[in-house]
Amino acid sequence: MVRDPSLRAPDRVLRGRLRDLANERRRFGHRRLFVLLRREGEPSGINRICRLYREEGLTVRKRKTRRKAIGTRAPILIEARANARWSLE
Numbered sequence: 001m002v003r004d005p006s007l008r009a010p011d012r013v014l015r016g017r018l019r020d021l022a023n024e025r026r027r028f029g030h031r032r033l034f035v036l037l038r039r040e041g042e043p044s045g046i047n048r049i050c051r052l053y054r055e056e057g058l059t060v061r062k063r064k065t066r067r068k069a070i071g072t073r074a075p076i077l078i079e080a081r082a083n084a085r086w087s088l089e
Contacts, residue, residue, distance in 0.1 A: 014044065015052055022053075026061045029053075 017040075021033050028036075030053035034046050079085050 011052060014042065015056060017042075018049065018052055019056055019058070022056075022058045029060050030058075 014037075017037065018033060021036055022028065025033070025036075030050045031046070033053070034049045037044070037049065
């Protein structure tokens with residue numbers, strides 16, 4: 001089967017701008033990048049931006065997880081007399 005070549009213009013400029021914005025704003029997904037491109041005057045629709053975002057292999061960068069305390073904490077000993085300990089713990 002032979003297919004006709006695509007008549008659509010190549011997306012090189014749009015792909016480059018999308019990649020640049022994704023590198024600047026690492027926490028933005030394709031929806032927020034679409035809004036930024038729209039403000040710059042890009043007429044493309046959300047589905048096209050989503051497709052290009054996936055084809056370029058762009059993803060939202062994961063945040064590092066918070067470390068959890070390992071082991072058990074020792075209880076604070078209660079002093080027998082008043083004002084024996086002045087620490088804040």
